[in-house]
Amino acid sequence: MDRGVLMLAVLWIALSIVAVGIGLALTGAHPEPPKRAADTVFFALWMGMAALAWIAFAFANAMPLREARPWVGAGALLVASFGLWRARIVWRGLRARAWLAFVALALILAERSVAIGPLEDTGGYHWSIVQWYEQYGIPEGLALFQWRLATHSAWLALTALLDAAPLEARVANAANGLLLLG
Secondary structure, eight states: OOHHHHHHHHHHHHHHHHHHHHHHHHHOOOSSOOSOHHHHHHHHHHHHHHHHHHHHHHHHHHSOHHHHHHHHHHHHHHHHHHHHHHTHHHHHTOOHHHHHHHHHHHHHHHHHHHHHOOOHHIIIIIHHHHHHHHHHOSOTTGGGTOGGGGOOOHHHHHHHHHOOGGGTTOOHHHHHHHHHHO
């Protein structure tokens, strides 16, 4: 298996755990085990992903995401740890088959994602917006360069937030794969 496939799968699994933790922190305490723990975790994953994307977008409006990355990362890890600890009763309700299916799906999606290559509009404006978010935040008048640069997105801000050291300039598939994995 290719190293890029394994790196994407590990990133998706780690981001999914953080997103689930944030989602569980947002949804509140669970005094007793839910009847369908997998549904609770699935909903928490979506809540956490949305929260991460909107937090990244909010920071992009105020500062370059390269400068915000350590603060957002530390805050996300703290909130996720709290959510995972507080909802530990939910984790006990998950079966081993669910965990194995999740890891297998992450590996399959990572392999397909790496095999596809860049899409046509990625170089046109998506990747340009990601680079602007990371280096400058959202500057005023960005659309004056090209009208497509005016199409701001919280999802592209999350991609810019993830564009760090080992994955720098190769993280375009990370946020989209996380969305598909959820």
